[in-house]
Amino acid sequence: MQKLTYLVDYDGGTFYLSNIENDHRLTSPIVYNVDSHFGKKYLQVYNQLDYSKALMYTGRSVTYRESDIIDEGKRILTPYYQMFYRSYHFHYSLHSSISYKNHFLGVMSLFRNEQKENFSQDDIELIELLTTHLENSLYHYFLMEFYSQKKITVSQAVKKFRLTNRQTIILKSLLDGLENNQICENLCITNNTLKKHISNIYKKLNISNRVQLFKMINEKEK
Numbered sequence: 001m002q003k004l005t006y007l008v009d010y011d012g013g014t015f016y017l018s019n020i021e022n023d024h025r026l027t028s029p030i031v032y033n034v035d036s037h038f039g040k041k042y043l044q045v046y047n048q049l050d051y052s053k054a055l056m057y058t059g060r061s062v063t064y065r066e067s068d069i070i071d072e073g074k075r076i077l078t079p080y081y082q083m084f085y086r087s088y089h090f091h092y093s094l095h096s097s098i099s100y101k102n103h104f105l106g107v108m109s110l111f112r113n114e115q116k117e118n119f120s121q122d123d124i125e126l127i128e129l130l131t132t133h134l135e136n137s138l139y140h141y142f143l144m145e146f147y148s149q150k151k152i153t154v155s156q157a158v159k160k161f162r163l164t165n166r167q168t169i170i171l172k173s174l175l176d177g178l179e180n181n182q183i184c185e186n187l188c189i190t191n192n193t194l195k196k197h198i199s200n201i202y203k204k205l206n207i208s209n210r211v212q213l214f215k216m217i218n219e220k221e222k
Contacts, residue, residue, distance in 0.1 A: 001032035001108075004130075008123050010110040012088055014039055017106040017138075020145050024057060026107070034088055042084065049080040052095065059102040061135060063128045065119050066093045085111070094119040096131045100139040143206060151218045161204040170197050174210060175219045 001013045012033040019025035026046065029039025046053055052069055055062055066075065075081055085091060091114035098105045110127075112119065152160065154175065158168050166187075173183045184194050202208055207216060 001030065004110075007126055007130075008094075008110060008119075009112070009116070010094070010119075011113045011116075012090060012111045013109060014042070015106065015108045016043070018104050018142075020142060023104045038084065038088070045080075045083070049078070049083065051078065051080065055095075056097045056104055056107055058097070059099055059104070061097060061099050061128075061131050063094070063096045063124050063131060065124070066095065067118060089113045092116065092118045094123060094127060096127050098131055098134055098138060100135040103139065103142070105135070105138040105142060140206075151216065153218050157205070157217050163201065163204065167197060167201050167204075170194070171201055171213075171217075174198070174213060175217060 001015060004010075004013070013031070014034070015030040016026040016039070017028045019027045026043055029036070029043060031039045042050075052064075052066060055064065055069075070078075076085075085093075088111070090111040092112040094110045096108045098107065108127075108131075110119070154168070154172060157163065157171065163171060169187065170183060173186070178186075180191060180194055184191055187194075189197075202213075205213070205216065207213055
């Protein structure tokens, strides 16, 4: 998050990921220029105190200033403001709730102290561009983490991703550790044809290489 200060001026920041098992829970706080207790304390109380939490679960990415969603006079009197903002002399904040394919992935918050001006429209647009870049990367990370914890069998993969008979044979060959030339010889196909089949398999499974394949699927049926 420190590198982000070269693009947007801010005095402190946090980044939370959604829980892999339950995307309505936050986890893994990353903080910048605030102590670690800030992130941990927020996780304990955000469901009760954070009046903007509903924006995390809309199914789409959204970037907003907190001052745009609640009256300033009311905001500074809330327990949430008193507990977090006052402690670090923060006043303004810019939040980016990151979602992809209707999955909430995480939320990034940037804070400015009370001596500075509020975040500008240019700041919002820049963070929106960054969010667009993060969406696919975070979704890919979550997908890999989810399947690494819950590997599926070949049979389950065939059914779930609607693999053809030829794709199923190739998938099993890849999981058996066969090299491309061996698979081509066994199936009497060219290397280019095999590459097309593998590319289509990866596309259906939403992965990009064989390492991810082994993380996602058990080599043997249970």
